[in-house]
Amino acid sequence: xxxxxxxxxxxxxxxxxxxxxxxxxxxxxxxxxxxxxxxxxxxxxxxxxxxxxxxxxxxxxxxxxxxxxxxxxxxxxxxxxxxxxxxxxxxxxxxxxxxxxxxxxxxxxxxxxxxxxxxxxxxxxxxxxxxxxxxxxxxxxxxxxxxxxxxxxxxxxxxxxxxxxxxxxxxxxxxxxxxxxxxxxxxxxxxxxxxxxxxxxxxxxxxxxxxxxxxxxxxxxxxxxxxxxx
Amino acid sequence: xxxxxxxxxxxxxxxxxxxxxxxxxxxxxxxxxxxxxxxxxxxxxxxxxxxxxxxxxxxxxxxxxxxxxxxxxxxxxxxxxxxxxxxxxxxxxxxxxxxxxxxxxxxxxxxxxxxxxxxxxxxxxxxxxxxxxxxxxxxxxxxxxxxxxxxxxxxxxxxxxxxxxxxxxxxxxxxxxxxxxxxxxxxxxxxxxxxxxxxxxxxxxxxxxxxxxxxxxxxxxxxxxxxxxxxxxxxxxxxxxxxxxxxxxxxxxxxxxxxxxxxxxxxxxxx
Numbered sequence: 016x017x018x019x020x021x022x023x024x025x026x027x028x029x030x031x032x033x034x035x036x037x038x039x040x041x042x043x044x045x046x047x048x049x050x051x052x053x054x055x056x057x058x059x060x061x062x063x064x065x066x067x068x069x070x071x072x073x074x075x076x077x078x079x080x081x082x083x084x085x086x087x088x089x090x091x092x093x094x095x096x097x098x099x100x101x102x103x104x105x106x107x108x109x110x111x112x113x114x115x116x117x118x119x120x121x122x123x124x125x126x127x128x129x130x131x132x133x134x135x136x137x138x139x140x141x142x143x144x145x146x147x148x149x150x151x152x153x154x155x156x157x158x159x160x161x162x163x164x165x166x167x168x169x170x171x172x173x174x175x176x177x178x179x180x181x182x183x184x185x186x187x188x189x190x191x192x193x194x195x196x197x198x199x200x201x202x203x204x205x206x207x208x209x210x211x212x213x214x215x216x217x218x219x220x221x222x223x224x225x226x227x228x229x230x231x232x233x234x235x236x237x238x239x240x241x242x243x244x245x
Numbered sequence: 246x247x248x249x250x251x252x253x254x255x256x257x258x259x260x261x262x263x264x265x266x267x268x269x270x271x272x273x274x275x276x277x278x279x280x281x282x283x284x285x286x287x288x289x290x291x292x293x294x295x296x297x298x299x300x301x302x303x304x305x306x307x308x309x310x311x312x313x314x315x316x317x318x319x320x321x322x323x324x325x326x327x328x329x330x331x332x333x334x335x336x337x338x339x340x341x342x343x344x345x346x347x348x349x350x351x352x353x354x355x356x357x358x359x360x361x362x363x364x365x366x367x368x369x370x371x372x373x374x375x376x377x378x379x380x381x382x383x384x385x386x387x388x389x390x391x392x393x394x395x396x397x398x399x400x401x402x403x404x405x406x407x408x409x410x411x412x413x414x415x416x417x418x419x420x421x422x423x424x425x426x427x428x429x430x431x432x433x434x435x436x437x438x439x440x441x442x443x444x445x446x447x448x449x450x451x452x453x454x455x456x457x458x459x460x461x462x463x464x465x466x467x468x469x470x471x472x473x474x475x476x477x478x479x480x481x482x483x484x485x486x487x488x489x490x491x492x493x494x495x496x497x498x499x500x501x502x503x504x505x506x507x508x509x510x511x512x513x514x515x516x
Binding site for chain 1: 250251252289292446447449450453475478479492493495496499500502503504507508511
C-alpha cells in the first residue's frame with residue numbers, strides 16, 4: 016500500500032435494522048470502496064439519502080458498518096476502524112483523526128477556549144502552546160474574545176459551528192472529517208474555513224467532507240466521490 | 246499491506262500492556278432469577294466503562310460482584326495490582342479490604358452510604374489517609390482543605406458534618422473522600438441519581454476533569470444516557486442480567502444495534 020495513503024475503505028456495507036419500527040431495513044451503503052491520500056480533499060457527493068453522512072460517520076467509527084474494512088493510517092501501521100476495540104479507536108481519534116460535526120455538542124461549564132485546546136492538550140502539548148493556537152484560530156474565525164471564557168450553550172448556531180471548527184483544526188491531525196462545515200456561516204467566515212482547509216491540505220492532512228455549498232466545494236475538493244441513493 | 250502492519254487491538258493505546266480489571270463469565274442467580282449472566286470484559290487504566298440499562302437489568306449486582314461485595318455463582322474477577330494478580334473473590338477478606346481502602350474507590354448514589362454523616366467534612370476526607378497510616382494532623386488537614394477546594398466546597402465548612410450539607414455538596418464530599426488516596430479504580434453507582442439537573446452539571450464536570458487528570462479507571466453504573474455520553478469511553482448495555490451490546494459510547498448511542506439498545510436510546514428525547 017502506498018505510504019501516502021491515509022484512508023482505504025474496502026467493500027463497505029451498512030444496513031440499519033430499525034427494531035423499534037417493525038424491523039424496517041435501510042440499506043445505506045452498498046459495497047463502497049474509497050481511497051484518500053495525504054494532502055487530498057475528497058468531497059462526498061450525492062443526493063439526500065445516498066449515505067454521505069453514514070459513510071463519514073463510519074470513517075470515525077461513530078457508526079458500525081455491517082461488512083467491510085476502513086483502514087486508517089495510524090502511526091506506522093493501519094487500524095481497521097470497522098473492527099477495532101474501542102480503546103484503539105479512541106487512540107486513532109486522539110492522535111490521527113479529527114471530526115467536525117455539523118452541530119457542537121456543548122458540555123455544561125466547559126468554556127469555548129477549553130473546548131478548542133482540549134485536543135491539543137490530549138496530545139501532550141503544553142498549556143501555553145495550546146492556548147496560543149486556540150486563540151489564533153478563534154480570532155481567525157471571528158469569535159469575539161469576550162466569548163472565549165464562556166460555555167457555548169448560549170452561542171448562536173454560527174458561533175457554535177465556528178468553535179467546533181476551531182476545535183477540529185486545532186491539533187492538525189493527519190485525517191480531517193468535515194460534515195457541512197460552512198452550513199451556518201456567512202460569506203466572510205466561509206472564506207476563512209476555505210483557507211483553513213487549503214492550509215490543512217498543504218500540510219498534508221487528508222480531508223473528507225460533505226460540502227453542500229458549491230463554491231466551497233469547488234474551492235477545496237480535489238475530486239468528488241459519488242454515492243448513489245439506494 | 247506493504248506500507249505498514251495492521252495494528253491489532255492490544256498493540257497500541259496508551260502504554261499499559263494489560264488490563265487493570267478483568268471479569269470472566271460472571272454470573273449471579275437469585276433462585277431462578279439471574280441478576281447477572283455470563284458477563285465478561287476488560288477494563289484498562291484510565292478507561293471509563295459505562296453500564297446502562299433499566300432498573301432490574303443487573304447493573305448494580307454487577308458492580309457489587311466486581312468490587313467483591315457479592316460472591317458470584319460462577320466466574321471470576323481479576324485485579325492487577327502492580328505485578329500481582331488478585332483473584333478478587335478467592336482473596337482473603339483482608340486483601341479485599343486493603344484494596345477497597347487504598348486502590349479502589351466507591352461512590353454511591355446515596356451519599357449517606359459512603360459518608361459518615363455525623364463526622365466533620367475534614368474527618369470524612371482524612372479517614373482514608375489515616376487508614377493508610379498517615380498520622381500528622383496538620384498534613385491531613387491541609388490535604389482535606391485542598392480536596393474541599395478541588396470539589397468546590399468552601400474551605401470554612403471543613404468542621405461541619407455532611408449532615409448539614411446539601412445533596413450536591415454531600416456527593417462532592419463523597420468524591421473527595423474517595424479520591425484523596427489517589428485510587429486507580431473507582432466504582433460509581435448512579436452518582437448523579439438524586440440530584441437536581443442544575444447541581445448535576447457541576448458534579449459531572451468535576452468527575453470528568455478529575456477522572457482525566459488522575460487517569461482513573463471507572464465502572465460507572467447509570468440509567469442516564471446523557472451522563473453516560475459525557476463520562477464514559479465505552480458502554481455495556483444490560484438487559485435481564487445479560488450484556489446485550491457493548492462498544493464505543495457514541496457508537497452505541499448513535500447507532501445502537503440490539504433491539505433493546507434501540508428501545509433504550511429511542512425512549513429519551515435526544516442524548
